[in-house]
Amino acid sequence: MNNHQNLPSTDLSVKLQAITVSVHDATQSCQGNVTLLLALLRQLESLHKEIRDGIFQDSLPDNRQRLYSLLKDIESEGGWPYIERMRLQAFLVNLSAEVDNQNQAIKNTGNSPGIDSSWEW
Structure with a gap:
């Protein structure tokens, strides 16, 4: 040493x-x-x-x-x-939750942020 x-x-x-x-x-x-x-x-x-x-x-x-x-x-x-690296599954769960929140906001306001709301994860 x-x-x-x-x-x-x-x-x-x-x-x-x-x-x-x-x-x-x-x-x-x-x-x-x-x-x-x-x-x-x-x-x-x-x-x-x-x-x-x-x-x-x-x-x-x-x-x-x-x-x-x-x-x-x-x-x-x-x-x-x-x-430690973030696990891809954890990343995708976070991403999926964010997409769900955005989709819910779109449904509530009726406005589209330029994303096809029929698109799902």
């Missing part, structure tokens, strides 16, 4: 907090724009993959004691980091 602990723990905490604030700010800027939010999620996933497949993998333990220490830390600190 390559122990690059040049940064004190508090310095790392400050940097992680700054990243968190930046991501929250970006999220707020994208609110309501699903395309921008998707781009943000893709960027975060890309960064996760870059760190995991690069410097993290290069820093993995090279002996049993260090491996045990890493596994103990993973277990005590909350598990392996993972970025």
Whole structure:
């Protein structure tokens, strides 16, 4: 294991907090724009993959004691980091509910927003 602990723990905490604030700010800027939010999620996933497949993998333990220490830390600190993708079925349920709401609004107002109301999901 390559122990690059040049940064004190508090310095790392400050940097992680700054990243968190930046991501929250970006999220707020994208609110309501699903395309921008998707781009943000893709960027975060890309960064996760870059760190995991690069410097993290290069820093993995090279002996049993260090491996045990890493596994103990993973277990005590909350598990392996993972970025879960939204399941397509959940996405379609949300989309279907939105289409149903739009169809109901069309029926209630009698106005068509340019979508053929006979079209169903």
